[in-house]
Amino acid sequence: EMVMTQSPATLSVSPGERATLSCRASQSVSNKLAWYQQRPGQAPRLLIYDAFTRATGVPDRFSGSGSGTEFTLTISSLQSEDFAVYYCQHYNNWPLTFGGGTKVEIK
C-alpha cells in the first residue's frame, strides 16, 4: 500500500505570506497526485489534480508541482479563507490513499 507522508503537520503563517506544503509518496505515483482543502465543518474541496492542474474555480495563488515521489503545494499569498487543512491523495494504483494532512494556521 502506498504511504503518503505530509509535512509539516502544522504550518503557522501570517496572512499575505507564502506557504509551502510537502507530500511524499513511498513509491513513484508518476503525476497521479491531487490536493484538497478542508475548512472546519466542511467537506474537502479539490484544488489540484495531475500534480499541477488547478481545478475549476481555484484561485491562481494555489499551485502544485512535483512528480514521482515528491510533491509541493504552494499558496503564494495566504488569504483568511486559506487557513484550513490540506490533504494530498495519490491515484496511481489501488488502494487510493491520502496523506495525514497539513494544518495551515494563522501565525
Next chain:
Amino acid sequence: EVQLLESGGGLEQPGGSLRLSCAASGFTFSNYAMNWVRQVPGKGLEWVSSIRTDASTQYANSVKGRFTISRDNSKNTLFLQMNSLRDEDTAVYYCAKIGGSDWYFDFWGQGTLVTVSS
C-alpha cells in the same frame, strides 16, 4: 450544479448493519465512477470504496468482505451497505464523484455521520 446528498447515517451497535445512500444531481450519473471516503472526526481522510460505470468495484482492506458498494443509475443513487460494523467504522462518510476518468474526487457531498457504539 453538481449536488451529492448523503443519508442513512446514525447510531448502530457493533455487529450491526447500516445502508448509506447518496442522491446525485447536476451531472449524468451513469457516466461517472463514484466513491465513498470516510473521516473519523478530527482525523484524516480514508478512501473506502469505488464503483465504476460498469459496476465493477474496489474496496479498502479495512472494509473488504463487510461493506458493499452499489449504484442505481435509474435513480441517480449510490449506496454503501455496511455489515458487521465495528467501533473503528465510526466516521463521517462522504460520497464523492471522480473527476473525468481518473481517480481523484472533484465533487463531495456534505457527509453523513455513522456512530458504532454499544
